[in-house]
Amino acid sequence: MCLSIPARIDKINEDTAICTVGATSYQASLELLKDEQVEVGDYVLIHTGFAIQKLDAEEAEASLKTFDEFRTLNKQMDTEEQKTNKRLI
Amino acid sequence: MKYIDEYRDKEIVRLLAEEIKRTVTKPVRLMEVCGGHTMSIQKYGIPYLLPEEVELISGPGCPVCVTSRTYIDRAVAYSRRDDVIITTYGDLIRVPGSSSSLDKEKANGADVRIVYSILDALMVAKKNRRKKIVFLGIGFETTAPISAAGIIKAQMAGLTNFYLYSAHKIMPPAMETLIDEGVKIDGYIGPGHVSTITGKGIYLSIPEKYGLGVVISGFEPVDLMQSILMLVQQIENKEPKVEIEYTRAVKPEGNVKAQEMLDEVFEYRDDWWRGLGILKNSGLKIRDKYAMHDAEVQIPVDVEPLVEPKGCICGDILRGVSKPKDCKLFGTVCTPSDPVGSCMVSNEGSCAAYYLYNR
Amino acid sequence: MKSKYDTILLGHGSGGKLSHDLISDLFTKHFDNDILRQQADSAVLETGTAHLAYTTDSFVVDPIFFPGGDIGKLAIAGTVNDLAVSGALPLYLSVGFIIEEGLPFSDLEQVVLSMAEEARKAGVKIVTGDTKVVDRGKCDKLFINTSGIGALDKQNVPISSGKNIKAGDKIIINGSIGDHGMAVMAARNELNITADITSDCACLNGLIKSALDAGAQIRFMRDATRGGLGTVISELVKGKNYGIRLAEDRLVVNDGVRGMCELLGFDPIYVANEGKVVMVVAKEDADHVVEILKEHPAGAQSAIIGEITNDHQGSAWLETLVGGKRIIEMLSGQQLPRIC
Numbered sequence: 001m002c003l004s005i006p007a008r009i010d011k012i013n014e015d016t017a018i019c020t021v022g023a024t025s026y027q028a029s030l031e032l033l034k035d036e037q038v039e040v041g042d043y044v045l046i047h048t049g050f051a052i053q054k055l056d057a058e059e060a061e062a063s064l065k066t067f068d069e070f071r072t073l074n075k076q077m078d079t080e081e082q083k084t085n086k087r088l089i
Numbered sequence: 090m091k092y093i094d095e096y097r098d099k100e101i102v103r104l105l106a107e108e109i110k111r112t113v114t115k116p117v118r119l120m121e122v123c124g125g126h127t128m129s130i131q132k133y134g135i136p137y138l139l140p141e142e143v144e145l146i147s148g149p150g151c152p153v154c155v156t157s158r159t160y161i162d163r164a165v166a167y168s169r170r171d172d173v174i175i176t177t178y179g180d181l182i183r184v185p186g187s188s189s190s191l192d193k194e195k196a197n198g199a200d201v202r203i204v205y206s207i208l209d210a211l212m213v214a215k216k217n218r219r220k221k222i223v224f225l226g227i228g229f230e231t232t233a234p235i236s237a238a239g240i241i242k243a244q245m246a247g248l249t250n251f252y253l254y255s256a257h258k259i260m261p262p263a264m265e266t267l268i269d270e271g272v273k274i275d276g277y278i279g280p281g282h283v284s285t286i287t288g289k290g291i292y293l294s295i296p297e298k299y300g301l302g303v304v305i306s307g308f309e310p311v312d313l314m315q316s317i318l319m320l321v322q323q324i325e326n327k328e329p330k331v332e333i334e335y336t337r338a339v340k341p342e343g344n345v346k347a348q349e350m351l352d353e354v355f356e357y358r359d360d361w362w363r364g365l366g367i368l369k370n371s372g373l374k375i376r377d378k379y380a381m382h383d384a385e386v387q388i389p390v391d392v393e394p395l396v397e398p399k400g401c402i403c404g405d406i407l408r409g410v411s412k413p414k415d416c417k418l419f420g421t422v423c424t425p426s427d428p429v430g431s432c433m434v435s436n437e438g439s440c441a442a443y444y445l446y447n448r
Numbered sequence: 449m450k451s452k453y454d455t456i457l458l459g460h461g462s463g464g465k466l467s468h469d470l471i472s473d474l475f476t477k478h479f480d481n482d483i484l485r486q487q488a489d490s491a492v493l494e495t496g497t498a499h500l501a502y503t504t505d506s507f508v509v510d511p512i513f514f515p516g517g518d519i520g521k522l523a524i525a526g527t528v529n530d531l532a533v534s535g536a537l538p539l540y541l542s543v544g545f546i547i548e549e550g551l552p553f554s555d556l557e558q559v560v561l562s563m564a565e566e567a568r569k570a571g572v573k574i575v576t577g578d579t580k581v582v583d584r585g586k587c588d589k590l591f592i593n594t595s596g597i598g599a600l601d602k603q604n605v606p607i608s609s610g611k612n613i614k615a616g617d618k619i620i621i622n623g624s625i626g627d628h629g630m631a632v633m634a635a636r637n638e639l640n641i642t643a644d645i646t647s648d649c650a651c652l653n654g655l656i657k658s659a660l661d662a663g664a665q666i667r668f669m670r671d672a673t674r675g676g677l678g679t680v681i682s683e684l685v686k687g688k689n690y691g692i693r694l695a696e697d698r699l700v701v702n703d704g705v706r707g708m709c710e711l712l713g714f715d716p717i718y719v720a721n722e723g724k725v726v727m728v729v730a731k732e733d734a735d736h737v738v739e740i741l742k743e744h745p746a747g748a749q750s751a752i753i754g755e756i757t758n759d760h761q762g763s764a765w766l767e768t769l770v771g772g773k774r775i776i777e778m779l780s781g782q783q784l785p786r787i788c
Contacts, residue, residue, distance in 0.1 A: 004125075004231070004282045004308075005710045006092035006338075022090050022707025024634075024643040029208060031238050032347045043092055045285060045338055046711070048178070049206025049640075050235050052347065053285040053338050055092055060337035067101050067311065074104050090706065099697075102770040132715075134772020183459075196455040205639050205712065310770040425777070426465035427452065444777070 004047040006055055009040050019046055092337065096309030102138065105314035110140040113321050117143055118273055120409055122150035122264060123280035124435070125308050131442040133310040143317060146409040147442065149263050150280060152227045153180050153435040154407055155362045156256045159395050161186035164254065166390035167223050168199040173388070174217060175201045176210035177225040184434050187396040207239035214243070214251040223384045226255045231282040233257040233373055234347035237354035240375070240382050252384035255373055258360055261291045262371035268299045270365075272409050276320040278313070279305035281335050286351075288343025292331045302329035305339050354379055363431065364407030403430035406439050413443040420444065463675030463720075464779035468683075488608035489670055490534035492600060499600040501536035501608075503527060506593040512559065514635040516627075516647030519592055520559035522722060524566035525651045526673070527596040532653035533669040533725050535604030535660060538570060543577040544593040549584045559590065570651040572596070604660065610668030610728060615690050615758040617667055618734035620727045622655060622741050623648065623749040624700040625677050629719035630708045641711065645704040648746075650723035655744040664737045665730035672724045675779060678717035680726045681754075682778040685764045692764035694754035694776065717766075718779050728756065 007019035007026065015030050017038070029050045030038060036054055038044070044051035121127060127147045130136065136145060149155045165186050168175045175191065182192045182203060195201040200220075204210050207224055214222040226236040236253055243251040260283055268274060279292060284305045292303040302323040306316035316334040323329055333339045351373075360372025375383040400418045405411035413419045418429055425441050428434035433441050452469075459466040476484050483491050490503035505526045512519040524541065531538040543563070547556065567574055606612050631647040633639070652671070659666060672680045677699075685692045701709075701716045709716050723746055729737050734752055741747030764776040 004285075006090075007711075008091070020707070021711055023645075023702075023704035024641060024707030024711060026641050026711060029238070032234060032344060032350070035346045045282065047231055047282060048235055049208045050238065052231065052235075052282065053340075053344055055337050056340075057337075060092060063336060064095055067095075067098070070104060071101065074107075090703075090710070093710070097769050099770050131774060132768070133770050134766075134768045134774045137773045138771060192457055192459070193453075193455065196457045209638075209640075310768075310772070426469070 004045040004052065006043050007046050009038065009042050009044060012038065012040060017044075017051065019044060019051070021046075093309065096307065096311040098311060102310050102314050105311070105318055106138045109143060109314070109318050109321055112318065112325055113140060113142045114325060115142065117275040117321060117324055118146055119143065119276050119278055119317060119320055120146045120148045120267070120274045121278040121306075122148040122260060123278075123283065124151040124153075125281065126278060126306065126313065127151065127439070127442050129308045129310070129313060133313075135310065135313055138314070139317070143321065146274075147439040148267060148409055149362060149364055149407045150260075151432075151435050151438050152229060152232075152256070152258065153184055154403065154431045154438045155258065155263075155364065156184075156227060156431070157361050157363065158186055158397060159392065160254075160256050161190065162395065163390065163392045164191060164223075164225055165189050165194055166392050167254070167384065167388060168194045168201055170221075170388070170390065172219075173200070173221045173223055174213060175199065175223050175225065176204045176213055177201065178205075178227065179203045180435060181225055181227060183428070184431055185398075185428060187393055207235055211239060211242060211246070211248060211251060214248045215246070218250055221250050221252060221388060223252045223254055223388065226253045226257050229258055229260050229280070229283050230286045230351070233259075233355065234286055234344075234351045237350040240354050240379050241350065243382055244379065249381065252382050252387060253375060254384035255355070255375055257355065257373035258362065258371055259357075259373065261294070262368040263362060263365060264292070264295060265298070266365050266368055267408060268295075268301065270408065274301060274409070275324055276301055276329070277303040278316050278320065279303040279331070281305060281307050281312075281338070284333070284335070284339045284343065286344050286347045289331045289333055289339070289341050290343075296329040296331060300329050303331045305331070305333045305335050307335035307338065362407075364404035398429045401430040403432040403440075406432050413440040416440070462779070463673070463679055464718075467675075468778070486609055488534060489530040490536060490598070490608060492534065492605055492608060499602055499605055501531050501534045501598040501600045502596070503530040503534075504593065504595040505530060506591065508588065508591050509632060510588055511632070511635050512555065512589055514632050514647055515645065516631055517649040517722075518559055518562050519590060520563035521566045521649050523592040523594045524563050524570065524572070525649050525722060527594040528570045528572060528651045528653050529671045529725070531596050531598035532651075532656045533608070533671050534598070534600065535607040535656075535666070535669065536598030536600040537657070538572045538596055538598045538653050540575045540597045541567065541572050542595045543574055545577070545579045546587050546591040546593075547579065547581045548587045548589050549581055551589055556590070566651060570653055607666060607669055610684060613667045613688075613690065613728050613756055615756050616731045617728050617756040618731055618752045619681075619692065619694065619754040619756070620729055620734060620738060620741070620750060620752050621672070621677065622652070622725055622747040623723070624702050624705070625672070625721060625724065626701055626705040626709065626716035626719035628722040629676070630705045630714075632720075634708060639712070641708060643704045643708045645702065645708065648721055648723035650746045652723060652725050652746060655741055655747050656725060658740050658744065659727070659737050662736065662740055664733040664740075666727055666737070667730065668728040670726050672721045672726050674720050676716070676718040676720055677724070677726060678715070678776050679778060681764045682776050684728075685762060687762055689761050691757040691760035691762065692754060692776075693757050694764065694766050696766055696769045698751055698753040700749050700751065717776065
């Protein structure tokens, strides 16, 4: 239950922000993030007109890095498997 | 689009699918309790990517589906008053009540307006001071703080003609009741955006009391596959716990400000859930402090007697006990264009989703 | 006949299942004849030795001006396209105006100029018309109806019914999807959304004629207007002895459309287009047709997006971006902004 989409903050006007998804802009309320440090360039989740949480860029980088490692590891496993007909993991 | 495209990577999805296949050793039933997850799973065709052993079932995560027919009947009654403008999210407009629905009332001349946000509804209230603007508040912990923010704004702006009709509910009681009732679940895919608000604490009772894991998942295909893998690993290692897959959006403590706003405006009450009956402290009621904006308190209407459709087993389906195809009405009398029960009318209801991807 | 509905709902006009039911349960039921039963974009008429295509369409878009066009351009292009996708050469149009009292003359003039320009570009003549003005409030600014007649070569007659479609045929579309519907929605400005979206409204008769003149075996064509690509596909396959497979990664969705759809929870395959034709072409001619279409401005992003299959007869499947599968079903009513 939660159609929310990551949008980039392009401009902040007190407690609202112009946020962009793809090439679409929406003016969202920042009320629920009053206690957070929110800046232009940050990504937030928008749900029915409100930004509900700031996306953690570091966590995102970390998870994407994990996937990249996963992909590399898997390639190695595939090559191993082809050579030895066995799979270690 | 950043933070979206990377999580739709076809190759990663395939790799995760293979890893799930390698890890799972026995059949597992994983339940998701979030309408957004139901939609994503259906939209990306996830079930086709999973090994046979992994079964995904849809739980009561669709706020439209679990809302009582009486709520719609009352909304319909409000809409029939000349002095009322109904403002609502699109999800509710076609839900059948006992004898009518909001879109039928609209066709009959009622002022029913679909809005994207409660802020739009507040604008309507500002522009129509002589009318009573009733906003239909459905949704769980993601949307409730937003309704709270709307009420606070209304009060500060002196919008005495703005009312909320709350059907807001909270998730954890439903998650516990399902297990108490003996529904066979081996793990929960935890709701993604509810958790951005609540944090992970609300789910701790699930592993503690029931020995079942909860993995809080994002909505993109990579998120879902990763979460399913994490659950399967927990099950294989017999280590049930609450984990966050959706780390980029969910902090362990959640959004404290939003929690405070929710607490400021709402208090808990017992509430009726389709399929689950009355769950203690599972619904959100507007506190006395804000009662002047509570539609239930301020706007008297006669509500028609409740008529539940014969043969509709939405309740059982919401509990994961029956499948849509077990329902006698499924696909014949009850279809997405002609829904009888709420599981079919909502895009993310089990029956609607099943109709689309499982034939 | 007892209708399921006491009143007409907006969904009845949205091009999805409700519209279909209204047409079959009321209109074609009472107006029944062999030509109407074909339910094609244009009626194919035989008059002695010649075949004609004949079609009508009404335009009620709000707002009447939007990025990429206006109600007038739509009115011409819509009818020209209905004729062109039947394989006909569009020739003559009629125009009927229903105008709301109080409409600024300059608005009407702008619409008319737009229509004249579009008709000239399409090479069609507006040969007859009608005008009515109604009291303020009795219609929304301006409604336009256009009817059109085109000349149809006998060999192209099967195109509108698609009766020669067979497994192995390829499905082609001439570009991006969802532009018109989202451009209009953004222009309505009810949702506080600014989007860089332009309607794709355009006459396709030139583009289609090139493909036909090249001798390609075109089995079927339909324009993907209300209800979008998804509706054309699900209608096409219903009750047939073939299936359809579309590849989601072959569909082009512009950034602005994508962003707005993500925000509101819309599926681009069901959003209206006004400059898109869906073609089913024999396998051996498909690549050539794509090349021909690409030479036209309205076809720059043409692509093969799927094919007709032997399996899953009667249903259309989408291979999703991540390798999953789901059915393309007819929409029940209109897509609405949702929270879930």
